[in-house]
Amino acid sequence: MVQPEPPKSLAKVKHIILILSGKGGVGKSSVTTQTALTLVNKGFNVGVLDIDLTGPSLPRMFGVEEKQVHQSVAGWVPVSVYNNNNNTDEKKRGNLSLMSLGFLLGNRNNSVVWRGPKKTAMIRQFLKDVVWNGGSNNVPLDYLLIDTPPGTSDEHIAIAEELRYAQPIDGAIIVTTPQQVATADVRKEINFCKKVNFDILGIVENMSGFICPHCAECTNIFSSGGGKLLSEQLDLTYLGNIPIDPKFVELIELQDNDHDKKLIDLYDDSELKPIMNDIIDKVLAKDCPARF
Numbered sequence: 001m002v003q004p005e006p007p008k009s010l011a012k013v014k015h016i017i018l019i020l021s022g023k024g025g026v027g028k029s030s031v032t033t034q035t036a037l038t039l040v041n042k043g044f045n046v047g048v049l050d051i052d053l054t055g056p057s058l059p060r061m062f063g064v065e066e067k068q069v070h071q072s073v074a075g076w077v078p079v080s081v082y083n084n085n086n087n088t089d090e091k092k093r094g095n096l097s098l099m100s101l102g103f104l105l106g107n108r109n110n111s112v113v114w115r116g117p118k119k120t121a122m123i124r125q126f127l128k129d130v131v132w133n134g135g136s137n138n139v140p141l142d143y144l145l146i147d148t149p150p151g152t153s154d155e156h157i158a159i160a161e162e163l164r165y166a167q168p169i170d171g172a173i174i175v176t177t178p179q180q181v182a183t184a185d186v187r188k189e190i191n192f193c194k195k196v197n198f199d200i201l202g203i204v205e206n207m208s209g210f211i212c213p214h215c216a217e218c219t220n221i222f223s224s225g226g227g228k229l230l231s232e233q234l235d236l237t238y239l240g241n242i243p244i245d246p247k248f249v250e251l252i253e254l255q256d257n258d259h260d261k262k263l264i265d266l267y268d269d270s271e272l273k274p275i276m277n278d279i280i281d282k283v284l285a286k287d288c289p290a291r292f
């Protein structure tokens with residue numbers, strides 16, 4: 001039998017990481033956003049594919065809600081969030097681009113009420129028809145981050161099927177919260193990864209503790225440590241915990257209100273930046289093989 005070719009759009013993508021969560025609202029999109037910023041700050045070229053069709057929030061988080069996706073002969077050209085193709089950036093950051101269903105919906109308040117088959121068709125198209133090679137600059141992507149819908153639905157099966165021929169992929173980062181960690185949803189997500197042969201890069205416990213906006217002291221308002229315990233029980237890597245930082249939400253609002261301000265610059269002063277840096281260092285330490 002002839003082995004199907006991996007999607008052409010992924011031919012110039014070195015690493016693929018999925019961001020998964022058992023339930024909605026645990027901060028999967030925030031973790032995807034911060035993972036992207038952290039990798040770009042380390043000089044990598046990063047693409048983010050937002051296929052959380054339940055509420056595509058990444059265009060707003062990256063401050064590019066009003067931008068348009070262009071269709072080229074090769075497929076959809078993602079929106080550029082940050083461009084350092086000319087290497088003029090003193091901080092030596094990489095490039096960042098984003099493809100999201102949000103761009104096709106037009107309005108932040110337009111939600112998608114598609115039924116299963118239409119949703120899975122859209123996801124398959126998103127995985128196949130986005131030109132991730134930096135467009136005319138032809139810069140390969142170091143990392144493609146895929147923000148998936150919460151849970152383990154038909155959409156996840158579609159993602160797994162499409163990515164089967166794109167192996168090797170690095171694997172999945174599982175996001176949970178202190179409240180969610182003890183629930184069956186997280187274990188379901190982990191079992192799903194095992195079933196479809198996605199490696200688990202590790203577990204992140206988000207909203208674990210609270211950073212005081214006045215004194216930056218971190219307090220555990222809910223019990224935390226469940227993510228670490230779960231990782232130990234299941235022999236998975238614990239990547240770390242991210243506290244609730246009200247200032248992170250403020251950064252996004254700041255960018256919303258002043259288009260000259262960019263999250264990538266504002267994030268330099270965030271209390272969450274060093275925390276995410278440690279988390280991503282643990283992911284990079286896994287030294288996953290590049291796809292080419």
Ligand SMILES: Nc1ncnc2c1ncn2[C@@H]1O[C@H](COP(=O)(O)OP(=O)(O)OP(=O)(O)O)[C@@H](O)[C@H]1O
Pocket residue numbers: 021023024025026027028029030031052055057150206207242243244245246248249
């Ligand atoms: N560590 C954090 N500190 C402060 N705010 C956070 C943090 N994590 C998430 N949030 C905020 O919580 C809200 C929900 O987060 P987010 O959209 O990332 O969750 P999600 O799991 O992707 O949700 P959905 O499944 O609905 O897309 C957002 O307003 C986000 O800014």
Ligand code: SF4
Pocket residue numbers: 212213214215216217
């Ligand atoms: S941590 Fe300190 S500064 Fe912050 S709210 Fe509590 S008492 Fe006030």
